[in-house]
Amino acid sequence: MRSPRTMISMGAAMVSLALVLAGCSGGDDGAAGDGGQGGTLKLWHYESANGAMGKAWDRAIEVFESEHPGVTVQFERKAFEQIQQNASMILASDQAPDLMEYNKGNATAGLLSSKGLLTDLSDEVASRGWDKALSPSLQTTARYDEKGVMGSGNWFGVPNYGEYVMVYYNKALFQQYGVAVPKTLDELTAAMDTFVAKKVTPLGMAGAEYPAGQLYYQLALSKADRSFVDNYQLYKGSVDFQADPLRYGAETFRQWVGKGYVSKQSASLKAEDMGTAFIAGRTPMIVSGSWWHGRFASEIKKFEWGTFLFPGNKLNAGSSGNLWVVPEQSKNKKLAYDFIDITMRPEIQTIMANNGGVPVKADLSQVTDPRNKELIANFAAITKDDGLAFYPDWPVPGYYDVLVAGGQSLINGSKNPDQVLVDLGKAYHRGVEEIKNG
Amino acid sequence: MTRGKAGYWWYLLPGAVAFTAVVAVPFGANLYLSLTKWSGIGDPRWIGLDNYSRLLRDEVFWTSFRNTAAMVIAMVVVPTLIGLLLSAALFDVIGRRFGPRTASFLRATFYLPQVLPVVVAGILWGWLLRPDGAVNAVGRAIGLGEHDWLGDPKTALPMVMLVMIWVQIGYPVVIFLAALQRVDPDLYEAAEIDGAGWFARFRAITLPQIRPETFVVTLTCTIAALKVFGPIWALTRGGPDNATTVPSYFAYNAFFNKLQVGYGAAVATALTLVIVAVSIGFLKVQRRAEE
Numbered sequence: 001m002r003s004p005r006t007m008i009s010m011g012a013a014m015v016s017l018a019l020v021l022a023g024c025s026g027g028d029d030g031a032a033g034d035g036g037q038g039g040t041l042k043l044w045h046y047e048s049a050n051g052a053m054g055k056a057w058d059r060a061i062e063v064f065e066s067e068h069p070g071v072t073v074q075f076e077r078k079a080f081e082q083i084q085q086n087a088s089m090i091l092a093s094d095q096a097p098d099l100m101e102y103n104k105g106n107a108t109a110g111l112l113s114s115k116g117l118l119t120d121l122s123d124e125v126a127s128r129g130w131d132k133a134l135s136p137s138l139q140t141t142a143r144y145d146e147k148g149v150m151g152s153g154n155w156f157g158v159p160n161y162g163e164y165v166m167v168y169y170n171k172a173l174f175q176q177y178g179v180a181v182p183k184t185l186d187e188l189t190a191a192m193d194t195f196v197a198k199k200v201t202p203l204g205m206a207g208a209e210y211p212a213g214q215l216y217y218q219l220a221l222s223k224a225d226r227s228f229v230d231n232y233q234l235y236k237g238s239v240d241f242q243a244d245p246l247r248y249g250a251e252t253f254r255q256w257v258g259k260g261y262v263s264k265q266s267a268s269l270k271a272e273d274m275g276t277a278f279i280a281g282r283t284p285m286i287v288s289g290s291w292w293h294g295r296f297a298s299e300i301k302k303f304e305w306g307t308f309l310f311p312g313n314k315l316n317a318g319s320s321g322n323l324w325v326v327p328e329q330s331k332n333k334k335l336a337y338d339f340i341d342i343t344m345r346p347e348i349q350t351i352m353a354n355n356g357g358v359p360v361k362a363d364l365s366q367v368t369d370p371r372n373k374e375l376i377a378n379f380a381a382i383t384k385d386d387g388l389a390f391y392p393d394w395p396v397p398g399y400y401d402v403l404v405a406g407g408q409s410l411i412n413g414s415k416n417p418d419q420v421l422v423d424l425g426k427a428y429h430r431g432v433e434e435i436k437n438g
Numbered sequence: 439m440t441r442g443k444a445g446y447w448w449y450l451l452p453g454a455v456a457f458t459a460v461v462a463v464p465f466g467a468n469l470y471l472s473l474t475k476w477s478g479i480g481d482p483r484w485i486g487l488d489n490y491s492r493l494l495r496d497e498v499f500w501t502s503f504r505n506t507a508a509m510v511i512a513m514v515v516v517p518t519l520i521g522l523l524l525s526a527a528l529f530d531v532i533g534r535r536f537g538p539r540t541a542s543f544l545r546a547t548f549y550l551p552q553v554l555p556v557v558v559a560g561i562l563w564g565w566l567l568r569p570d571g572a573v574n575a576v577g578r579a580i581g582l583g584e585h586d587w588l589g590d591p592k593t594a595l596p597m598v599m600l601v602m603i604w605v606q607i608g609y610p611v612v613i614f615l616a617a618l619q620r621v622d623p624d625l626y627e628a629a630e631i632d633g634a635g636w637f638a639r640f641r642a643i644t645l646p647q648i649r650p651e652t653f654v655v656t657l658t659c660t661i662a663a664l665k666v667f668g669p670i671w672a673l674t675r676g677g678p679d680n681a682t683t684v685p686s687y688f689a690y691n692a693f694f695n696k697l698q699v700g701y702g703a704a705v706a707t708a709l710t711l712v713i714v715a716v717s718i719g720f721l722k723v724q725r726r727a728e729e
Contacts, residue, residue, distance in 0.1 A: 085694055090480040107697060115479045207589060208677060256629075265569035267589025267678055273568070397477075398696030408678035414591045415679070 040072045041335040045101035052294055052357025053161060053321070059351050060342045064088055067342075071335060084108070090116040096327035099336035104157065104323050105139035106149055106435065112325075114148030119326040121155040124337045130158050133344055133361040134435075137388035138162060138320040147435065148226045151234040156307075157323025160343045162358045162379050163290045163390065164318025165214050167310055172286040172303035173200070185222060185312045192261040195284055201260065204283035205411065206274040207267035210393070210400070212232040212407025214317050215262075215287050217392035220249030221315040229315060229389045235432055241425030242418075250417035250424075254281035254410050267411040289318070293375055294356030306371070315389040316382055318362070396431025418434075465710070471688055472703035482700065489704035499705065501680050502688045505595060506664055509684060512599035513606050513663035516657055520603075521610025523550065526644045528611070530617040530626065530636065549608035556605065560672025563586065563601045588674055591681035598673055598682050605669070610655045617648040653724045657717065664713050685709045 004366060020087070043066070047053035076097070078301060083090075084103060090096055091112060102109055102344045112118050125131050131139065167188075174191075177198055182188040193198035195202035205211055221229075223245035231237035239246070256262050266274075275292055277301050279281045286292075287310065294307060300404045310316060324343070326336045342348060349359035358379045367373045393400040406424050409415035415423075474482035493499050526655070533541035551559055566572045567587040574584035588595045621643065627715055629639050645652075667686040670676060676683035685705055692702030 092479065111477060111697070117479065230592060263569070265584065265586040265589070267567060267586050267587070268594075268674070314626065374694065398691070398698070402689060404675075405677055405679045408589060412586065412590050412678060 006340065009187065030272075034076070039070065040074050041068075041099065041332055041339060042074045042076075042097040042286045043339065044076050044078050044083070044090070044097045044315040046078045046083055047101070049077070049229055050354035052352045055355050056348045056352040056357065056359075057424045060339065060348045063342050063345075063348070064339050068338065073339075088112060088115075088117065091327045094329055096329040098326065098330040098332045099339055100325055100327060101322050102157065102325045104150075104159065104320060105394050106144075107394075109141075109157050109323055109325060110148030110150055111313060111397075112148075117328055118156045119328050119330065119333060121158060121326065121337075124340075125155045125158065126332075126343055128337070130157075130340070130344055134159065134236045134405035135383040135386065135388075136322070136385050137383060138360060140390070141320045142323060149234065149435065151230075157325045158340050158344075159323050160340075160349070160360055160382070160411075161321035161352060162318065162360055162388075163321055164316050164358070164379055164382055165218060165287060165289050166307045166316070166378065167285055167287050168278060168292065168296065168305060168307050170278070170281060170283065170303055170305055177284075179284075180307075181308055182311045188311045189261075192256075192259075192285075192384045198259045200284060201263045202284050203256070203261050204274040204286035205210065205262045206269040206271045206278050207408040207411045208269060209271040210391075210404070211271055211286070211288055212411060213392045213400075214289070216253045216403075216407060216410070217317050217389070218249075218287060218310045218313065219252045220245040220392075221317070221389050222310070222313050223248045224315055224389070226315070226386065233390050233395055233406060235395075235436065237325030239425075239428065241428070246421060247417070250406075250410060250421050253407075254413075254417050255259065257411055257413070262411065263299045264411060264413070267408040289373060290358050290379070293371075295400050297369075297371065299357050307374065307378070309382070314385060315387050317391050318379075318382065319390045320388075320389045321358070395428060396435060399427060399431060402427040468703045468710075469707055471700055472707045474700045476699040477590050477697045478699050485700070489701050490708075493704050493708060498680050498683060498688060499685075499708075502683045502685045505682060505684050506666075508595055509602065509663040510660060512602040513666065514659040516603050517606035517659065518610050518652065520607055521614055521655070522645070523640075524607070525611045525614035525618060526636075526640045528617055530639065530644070545611060548611045551605045552608040552612075552686055553656055554605075556668040557672045560601070560606055560669045563597075563604075566671055567597055580645055589678055589702075591678050592680045594615065594674055594678055598669065601673065602663075602666070602669060606659065609659070613651050613655050617651040618644065621647045632707075635646065649727065650724075653720070653727070657720045657724075660716055660720070661713055664716065 008125065043061070045053075045057060049058070049060075061075060065071065065073055077276060078194075083100070087102060087108070091100075102112075109118065112395045125142075134142065136211050140151045142151055142155050142157045142159055143153050144156050173179075174181070177193045177194055177200070180187075181193050184275075192202040203215075205215070210303075216333050221437065224303075227237065228239075228245055232239050241247070253262075257264055271288070274286055275285070275295070276290070278286050279296065279302075281303050293307075324336075324340045326333055330336055346361065346363050346366075349364060352359040353364075353367045353376055354369065355374055356369075356375070358376060362376045362380070364373055364376060367376060392405050402424060406415075406420040409420050409423075410417065453479035473484060473486055475485045476486075519602060528541045528544055532544060554562075566639060568574075569584060569586050569589070573587065577584050585593065587593050625643050625647075626639060629643060634642065665686050666684055667690065670682055670684050670687045670689075674682040676687045686709065689702045689705040689709065692698045696702075
């Protein structure tokens with residue numbers, strides 16, 4: 001249990017440590033040169049060893065070592081939470097790694113870049129041609145302005161994989177109930193009506209975590225265009241929460257609960273519950289991200305499953321994957337750039353593709369599994385049409401909890417869509433004001 | 439001050455240094471941070487009492503304190519009352535009729551939830567209460583239908599309270615049983631010979647004899663209830679729609695999810711002040727009762 005005293009101590013420890021570290025690093029700028037003669041590349045990431053990225057980057061380390069004789073890669077696997085909560089302290093210290101995987105978005109990479117903790121990679125990106133491998137919507141999460149808002153400004157990170165939200169479906173249940181793969185939103189609702197008539201809840205849901213927010217956003221995106229995404233995510237214009245597309249998203253979500261497409265009993269469920277219900281063959285469909293793909297491939301043995309893009313949507317929740325960032329305190333920046341360059345090579349990207357990942361520069365002819373091929377082809381189709389719309393909780397720090405609360409209310413009916421939209425709008429506008437005013 | 443007494447002050451030095459390092463300085467730093475706007479990196483910006491005035495206008499803050507009152511009922515009032523009855527029954531009835539081993543076994547059973555890490559207990563109860571969990575299975579079997587216990591704002595807080603009562607009961611039972619061991623058995627025998635029934639003995643002997651322990655249990659449980667975090671984190675994360683938010687979770691959220699360190703520090707300071715005030719109040723009442 002985290003007592004108030006512990007929290008206070010933590011807060012104070014954060015301050016003291018930050019002050020000490022700032023003191024340590026203050027006169028140390030010369031140490032963070034571009035020498036590249038350090039003999040070690042200190043590398044941190046938080047991908048699991050048997051995941052697509054983990055396997056691909058393991059190979060990248062081997063390639064790096066063979067191309068840099070005498071240089072040792074000092075790799076440490078970190079936990080996502082560890083980096084999420086401590087990155088600012090780590091990156092301000094002289095203990096920072098030379099290269100690190102870090103979360104993309106305004107509240108993470110953006111915030112750190114605005115405080116001068118990340119190296120501006122713009123020159124390297126141009127000279128090594130990394131930008132050519134990344135479509136405009138993938139570049140959005142890599143570039144941040146001086147206030148740390150993504151979408152413009154200098155490059156502070158390089159993504160080499162992507163992710164997006166789609167529909168996973170159980171082919172056996174579709175066959176059993178005579179349902180065809182829907183191509184439009186109307187066909188999707190007709191398919192769900194068929195399941196409801198047979199007393200099967202068609203769409204898996206988890207109100208206590210991200211899935212509800214993502215379905216609301218997918219529905220909103222069906223009525224949205226790029227300018228809405230730019231306004232909502234990049235503050236390029238005003239966002240009206242009482243009008244479409246967001247009104248359509250909230251109202252349709254609530255209608256779907258009313259019609260039994262989504263269970264009224266799913267407000268307290270977590271994403272893991274939704275995923276395991278799909279794995280167990282109890283749910284015909286779920287709307288969720290590509291991060292499930294590898295797990296479903298390895299754990300679902302009893303039935304055939306497939307994926308399709310959310311029917312009719314030109315815009316889909318999704319973005320680049322997390323970023324390679326080079327801390328300002330890195331002592332071997334050139335080695336870090338060399339490593340990033342290796343992870344962008346077709347050889348490494350293909351390993352990712354063959355293990356259920358979504359590489360940014362895939363050679364489909366090298367991908368053997370048809371499902372992996374489909375996953376990557378769909379991503380390529382989305383990015384080609386500039387269709388990545390990021391995630392609904394990104395615009396302001398702490399918005400995730402607001403969205404979860406809104407989703408839960410839409411599921412359990414404790415608030416109507418109007419009230420939910422008022423809550424979502426209030427928190428959004430307050431957050432944007434804070435970011436704009438510093 | 440005599441020369442002899444002054445010599446002993448040196449013995450307090452290690453404690454004073456430790457207190458300064460572990461409590462006073464962090465508290466001072468927290469107090470300072472609560473007067474700033476800070477995202478966790480860069481320089482904190484001094485904003486005076488803005489965080490506190492915002493706190494007073496923040497609905498969620500007041501909801502979190504209302505929920506704390508519910509936690510006090512679930513973690514102090516109910517467990518202490520049930521604990522008193524259970525320990526008296528175990529000591530005075532079960533222990534005598536069925537032997538001390540049976541009483542010890544039952545005591546251990548009641549204490550078991552206290553041994554479980556609270557997050558584990560939270561996850562276990564989360565499984566029982568989920569829509570397809572055991573509680574709904576029983577509900578369906580006896581024709582009551584099913585309900586999303588932790589997903590409905592009307593039932594989420596009562597369910598969390600129920601879990602906390604289950605977690606807490608063992609603690610007062612064990613403390614009260616230990617207290618009862620030091621009560622002179624002659625008192626009970628004499629009362630019994632005088633014809634006092636179980637309830638009369640409970641009221642006239644048990645309650646007054648274990649009053650100091652009752653104070654300790656009430657104080658420690660109240661502090662635990664005010665700062666409760668683990669079960670909320672494991673069961674509901676403060677939801678649905680803040681129905682189960684408590685101040686420590688609210689502060690955690692501000693610190694780590696919203697990166698509003700200054701605001702989180704203000705919540706933590708307010709919570710600390712409440713805990714200190716409650717503790718002082720309790721100790722005063724206890725001292726007066728002892729006099």
